[in-house]
Amino acid sequence: MAEQTQHPTPHIVIIGCGFGGLEAAKVFKGKAVRVTLMDRTNHHLFQPLLYQVATAGLAAPTISAPIRNLFRQQLNVTTLLGDVRSMDANAKQISFVQPGSDVQHTLSFDHLIVAAGATHSYFGNDAWEQHAPGLKTLQDAMALRRKILMAFEAAEAEEDAARREALLTFVVIGAGPTGVEMAGTMAEIARHTLPGEFRRIDPASAKVILLEGGSRVLQAMPENLSEKALKQLAALGVDVRLNAKVTQIDAQGIEVQNLAAKQALEGKTAASWEETCASSYQIHSKTVIWAAGVAASPLGKQLAQSTGCELDRAGRVKVLPDLSLPNAPHISVIGDMASLMREVAGQSVPVPGVSPAAKQMGRCAAANVLRRMQGQSTQAFRYADYGNLATIGRNAAVVDLATPLGALRFSGKLAWLFWLFAHIYFLIGFRNRFVVLADWTTAYLSFSRSARVVAEADLNKG
Amino acid sequence: MAEQTQHPTPHIVIIGCGFGGLEAAKVFKGKAVRVTLMDRTNHHLFQPLLYQVATAGLAAPTISAPIRNLFRQQLNVTTLLGDVRSMDANAKQISFVQPGSDVQHTLSFDHLIVAAGATHSYFGNDAWEQHAPGLKTLQDAMALRRKILMAFEAAEAEEDAARREALLTFVVIGAGPTGVEMAGTMAEIARHTLPGEFRRIDPASAKVILLEGGSRVLQAMPENLSEKALKQLAALGVDVRLNAKVTQIDAQGIEVQNLAAKQALEGKTAASWEETCASSYQIHSKTVIWAAGVAASPLGKQLAQSTGCELDRAGRVKVLPDLSLPNAPHISVIGDMASLMREVAGQSVPVPGVSPAAKQMGRCAAANVLRRMQGQSTQAFRYADYGNLATIGRNAAVVDLATPLGALRFSGKLAWLFWLFAHIYFLIGFRNRFVVLADWTTAYLSFSRSARVVAEADLNKG
Numbered sequence: 001m002a003e004q005t006q007h008p009t010p011h012i013v014i015i016g017c018g019f020g021g022l023e024a025a026k027v028f029k030g031k032a033v034r035v036t037l038m039d040r041t042n043h044h045l046f047q048p049l050l051y052q053v054a055t056a057g058l059a060a061p062t063i064s065a066p067i068r069n070l071f072r073q074q075l076n077v078t079t080l081l082g083d084v085r086s087m088d089a090n091a092k093q094i095s096f097v098q099p100g101s102d103v104q105h106t107l108s109f110d111h112l113i114v115a116a117g118a119t120h121s122y123f124g125n126d127a128w129e130q131h132a133p134g135l136k137t138l139q140d141a142m143a144l145r146r147k148i149l150m151a152f153e154a155a156e157a158e159e160d161a162a163r164r165e166a167l168l169t170f171v172v173i174g175a176g177p178t179g180v181e182m183a184g185t186m187a188e189i190a191r192h193t194l195p196g197e198f199r200r201i202d203p204a205s206a207k208v209i210l211l212e213g214g215s216r217v218l219q220a221m222p223e224n225l226s227e228k229a230l231k232q233l234a235a236l237g238v239d240v241r242l243n244a245k246v247t248q249i250d251a252q253g254i255e256v257q258n259l260a261a262k263q264a265l266e267g268k269t270a271a272s273w274e275e276t277c278a279s280s281y282q283i284h285s286k287t288v289i290w291a292a293g294v295a296a297s298p299l300g301k302q303l304a305q306s307t308g309c310e311l312d313r314a315g316r317v318k319v320l321p322d323l324s325l326p327n328a329p330h331i332s333v334i335g336d337m338a339s340l341m342r343e344v345a346g347q348s349v350p351v352p353g354v355s356p357a358a359k360q361m362g363r364c365a366a367a368n369v370l371r372r373m374q375g376q377s378t379q380a381f382r383y384a385d386y387g388n389l390a391t392i393g394r395n396a397a398v399v400d401l402a403t404p405l406g407a408l409r410f411s412g413k414l415a416w417l418f419w420l421f422a423h424i425y426f427l428i429g430f431r432n433r434f435v436v437l438a439d440w441t442t443a444y445l446s447f448s449r450s451a452r453v454v455a456e457a458d459l460n461k462g
Numbered sequence: 463m464a465e466q467t468q469h470p471t472p473h474i475v476i477i478g479c480g481f482g483g484l485e486a487a488k489v490f491k492g493k494a495v496r497v498t499l500m501d502r503t504n505h506h507l508f509q510p511l512l513y514q515v516a517t518a519g520l521a522a523p524t525i526s527a528p529i530r531n532l533f534r535q536q537l538n539v540t541t542l543l544g545d546v547r548s549m550d551a552n553a554k555q556i557s558f559v560q561p562g563s564d565v566q567h568t569l570s571f572d573h574l575i576v577a578a579g580a581t582h583s584y585f586g587n588d589a590w591e592q593h594a595p596g597l598k599t600l601q602d603a604m605a606l607r608r609k610i611l612m613a614f615e616a617a618e619a620e621e622d623a624a625r626r627e628a629l630l631t632f633v634v635i636g637a638g639p640t641g642v643e644m645a646g647t648m649a650e651i652a653r654h655t656l657p658g659e660f661r662r663i664d665p666a667s668a669k670v671i672l673l674e675g676g677s678r679v680l681q682a683m684p685e686n687l688s689e690k691a692l693k694q695l696a697a698l699g700v701d702v703r704l705n706a707k708v709t710q711i712d713a714q715g716i717e718v719q720n721l722a723a724k725q726a727l728e729g730k731t732a733a734s735w736e737e738t739c740a741s742s743y744q745i746h747s748k749t750v751i752w753a754a755g756v757a758a759s760p761l762g763k764q765l766a767q768s769t770g771c772e773l774d775r776a777g778r779v780k781v782l783p784d785l786s787l788p789n790a791p792h793i794s795v796i797g798d799m800a801s802l803m804r805e806v807a808g809q810s811v812p813v814p815g816v817s818p819a820a821k822q823m824g825r826c827a828a829a830n831v832l833r834r835m836q837g838q839s840t841q842a843f844r845y846a847d848y849g850n851l852a853t854i855g856r857n858a859a860v861v862d863l864a865t866p867l868g869a870l871r872f873s874g875k876l877a878w879l880f881w882l883f884a885h886i887y888f889l890i891g892f893r894n895r896f897v898v899l900a901d902w903t904t905a906y907l908s909f910s911r912s913a914r915v916v917a918e919a920d921l922n923k924g
Contacts, residue, residue, distance in 0.1 A: 041916065041917070042611060042612075042615060042914070042915065042916050043914075043915045043916070059521035059522065059523040059524065059913075060521065060522075060915055060917065061521040061912055061913035061914070061915045062521065064915040066659075066914040066915065068659040068660065069659055069910070069914065071659075072658050072659045075661075077661075078618075078661040078662070079618075079659075079661075080615075080618060080619055081612075081615040081616075081618075081619070082619065098615070098616055098619055099612060100612070101616070105619060137917070138915070138917040139917040142917055149504060150504075150543075150561065150562070153504060153542075153543040153560070154543075154560055154563070156540075156541075156542065156543075157542055157543070157544065157560055157567060196534050197528075197530040197531055197533075197534045197541075198530065199537075199539075199540040199541075200540070434900065435897065435900070438896065438897070438900075448531070450523055451521075451523035452504070452505075452523070452528040452531065453504065453505045453522055453523045453526040453528065453600070454503065454504050454505070455503070455522065455599070455600040455601040455604055
C-alpha cells in the first residue's frame with residue numbers, strides 16, 4: 001500500500017466502527033480526503049440491543065450492518081477488515097493483520113482517529129472470564145445465548161436434584177444497564193417463554209439473581225429511578241442483592257460477600273455462625289454472566305507508549321478538550337476509549353461511556369481534523385446530554401430525559417414504550433427496524449422469542 | 463431414567479428431528495404413548511433454505527424452530543438434547559451424552575424410530591473436508607458464510623495479484639440441487655450485491671466455477687430441464703464444467719480431470735502437451751465448497767452391528783417395505799438413513815433422499831408402530847412423488863411436477879416464483895414465513911442480502 005503515501009489527498013485512518021467511528025467517517029463525506037475505516041469485524045453492531053441477541057429475542061444480523069455496505073455511496077471511504085497490532089505516532093503508520101493470517105500489513109495516515117471501544121474488565125481476576133463471560137461482541141452474545149438455553153436443556157436431562165438446581169440458577173453480576181436488561185429478560189424467559197415446553201423441570205422455578213456491589217441498581221440514574229427499577233425487577237421475579245461483592249467465581253458458582261453485613265460486623269467478632277454466614281455465602285450456579293466492569297481497548301496502552309499520553313484507571317486515554325492527544329495533534333481518541341471531564345453544576349464529572357457521547361465525539365473529532373487541515377483552530381468537545389434510559393423487561397423501563405424545561409423522569413409501561421421506539425428509531429437500516437418491530441410485536445403478544453437457536457458445533461463445545 | 467421402563471405406557475424414542483422425525487412424532491398426538499424426541503441440536507432445521515444462510519440471505523434463526531417449542535402442545539412428547547452413542551436392539555436401550563458433558567445417560571424404548579439423516583461423504587478422501595467444507599448443518603452454513611465473505615475482505619487487502627485471484631475464485635463441487643443453488647447465489651452476490659462496496663477490487667470479476675463429474679447438472683431432473691438449468695447458470699455468470707472429476711483438494715485449490723478429454727485420449731498417447739493439459743488442470747481457489755456426496759448417519763453402522771441389518775453403499779439401512787428392520791420389528795429407519803426401492807414404470811429405483819419422502823416415511827413408520835401396538839399388521843410404505851424443483855438464482859429455477867394429468871415442466875421466472883412460494887409455504891411457523899418473505903422482497907428489489915454478518919471469534923479462527 002506504498003502508493004497511498006505518495007497520494008496528495010490527506011489520508012485519515014479510523015480504527016473501529018462503533019458509534020464513534022461510524023459518525024466520524026460520515027463527516028468526511030464529499031470532502032477532499034481519503035478515509036480508511038478499519039474494524040476487527042465486518043459489521044457495525046448496534047450494541048444497545050446486544051442483550052436481545054444473547055437472550056434469543058433477535059437474530060444476530062438484525063442488529064448488525066455490514067460496514068462496507070453502509071459506506072457504499074461514500075466513495076472516499078475504503079473499508080478494511082483488520083486487527084491493529086501497532087501504531088507509530090511519529091512514523092504515522094499502523095500495522096494490522098487480517099483474520100486467520102499472520103501477514104502484517106502497514107498503512108500510513110495523515111490523521112488517525114482511534115475509536116476501538118471497550119472490553120470486559122475482571123478487575124485483575126482474569127481467570128473468572130471462562131466461568132462468567134461478558135457481553136460486548138456478537139460472538140459474546142451467541143455464546144451467552146448458548147449457555148442460557150443449554151442450561152435448561154441440561155436440566156431437563158439431569159437426574160440429580162442439586163445439579164439440576166445449579167443448572168436452573170442464573171447469576172448476573174453488576175446492575176448497570178446491561179446487567180439489569182439481562183436479568184430482567186432472563187426472568188421473563190424463565191417465567192413466560194419456556195414454561196409448558198419441558199416435561200421434567202419447571203422453567204418458572206429457575207432463579208435469576210442480580211448481584212450489585214453498590215447500594216443501588218442503575219447508579220447513573222437518579223435515586224428515585226433506581227428504586228423504581230428495583231421494584232420492577234422484583235416484580236419480574238429477579239432476586240436483586242445490593243452491597244454484594246463477588247470474591248470468587250469458578251465452575252461450581254460464586255462466592256459473595258455481603259458488604260452491608262460485613263460493615264455491621266466491622267470491629268467486632270462475629271457472635272454467631274449465622275452472622276459469619278450473613279457476611280459471606282456461596283451461590284451454586286452453572287450460568288454466571290459478567291456485566292460489572294469495562295476497560296478501554298488495549299490500543300490505549302499502545303498510544304501511551306507511542307505518544308506518552310496518560311491513561312486513567314480504566315485504561316482510557318486522557319484526551320485534550322478537542323479530543324486530540326497532548327503530544328500528537330494528528331491523533332484523536334473518541335468514545336469509550338477516551339477519558340474527558342466536563343463541568344456539571346460546578347462539579348467535574350467524566351463524559352459517560354454511552355453511545356450518544358461516542359457519536360458526538362466522532363463528529364467533533366472529524367470536524368477538528370478538517371479544521372486542522374484548513375489551518376483553523378480546533379474546537380473543544382461539548383457533550384450534549386439528552387438523558388438516560390434503561391429497560392428492565394416486559395413493560396418495565398426507566399427514563400430520565402434532559403429537556404430544555406428541566407428533567408423529565410418516568411418509569412413503567414410508558415417508559416418501556418419510549419425505550420422501545422427510541423431504540424428502533426436509532427437502529428440502522430429500514431429493514432432492521434422493521435424486523436425488530438415485527439419480532440417484538442410477536443414476542444410481546446405471544447411471549448415467544450424468535451431466535452432460540454444454537455448451532456451444532458457450539459453445542460458440542462458444551 | 464429407570465422409572466420409565468416400569469411405566470405401563472409404551473415408550474417410543476425418535477432419534478433425529480429432521481423432516482422425518484418431526485412428522486413421526488406428530489402422528490402420536492393424542493395417542494396413549496410416551497414419545498421421547500432426541501436431537502443433537504435444539505432446533506428443527508428447514509434444510510432446503512440452508513444455502514440461503516450460507517450465502518448471507520437469511521439469518522440462522524429464520525430457518526430454524528426450537529424443537530420443544532414445536533411440541534409445546536403435544537404433552538406426550540418429551541424433547542431431549544442428546545448425541546446418541548449406542549443402540550442396543552435386544553436390551554431396547556440407547557445411550558446418549560449431552561453437549562459438553564461426558565456423562566452417559568441411558569433411555570429404554572419399546573419402539574425406536576431412527577431418523578438421523580445424512581452427512582457429507584468425501585468418497586474416502588476425508589482430508590479434503592478441511593479445504594472443501596459441505597453444507598448440512600447450521601454450523602456448516604455459518605462457516606461457509608464466513609469463508610465466502612472473508613475471501614472478499616481478504617482480497618480487498620491483498621497486494622499480490624495471483625493471491626487476489628485465488629481469493630476471488632469460488633469453486634462448487636457437485637451440481638446437484640445444493641451445488642446449483644450455491645453457485646447461482648454466489649454468482650449473484652459477486653455480480654449484484656457486492657459491486658460498489660469495494661475500492662481496490664471489483665467483486666464482479668470474481669469467478670464462480672461449478673464442477674460436475676457427470677454429463678449434466680441436476681441429474682434427478684429430466685434432461686431438458688438440466689439443459690435449461692445449465693443455460694440459466696451460464697446467464698448468471700457461473701462457469702459450469704461437466705465431466706470434471708476432482709482428483710485433489712488442498713489449501714491452494716483443486717486438481718481436476720476432464721473426463722471427456724480423458725476419454726478422447728483413451729488408448730492413445732497424448733500427442734501434445736495441450737492434450738495432456740486438457741485432461742487434467744489446476745484451479746487456484748481459496749474457497750471450495752463440497753456439494754458432491756452424502757452418506758447416511760454413522761448410526762446406520764451401529765444398527766447393522768446390533769441387528770445384523772444390511773447397509774447400502776452410501777451407508778443407508780436396507781429396510782423392509784414397512785420401514786422396520788428385518789430382525790428388529792420394534793426398530794424403524796426413515797428418511798435419508800433408509801434404503802428402499804420402489805417400482806417406477808417397471809423399473810426398480812430407490813426412494814429419493816428428499817424431504818417429502820422423509821415426511822411420508824415418518825408418517826408411515828409411526829402409523830405402523832401404532833398398528834403393531836394394537837396387534838394389527840403393518841402397511842408397506844408407498845412413496846407419493848409430487849415431482850422435483852430446484853432454484854438456480856434470481857428469476858431462475860426449474861420445476862418438474864408430477865400431476866394426475868402427467869408431468870408439468872417449466873423453468874425461468876415462473877418456476878422461480880413457484881419455488882419461492884412453495885418453500886415459504888412449507889417453512890414452519892408464521893413468523894418465519896413472514897420474515898423470509900420480507901427479506902426476499904427486499905433482496906429482490908435492492909439486490910442486497912440481509913445477513914452479511916460474521917461474528918468476531920469466527921473471524922479470528924480465519
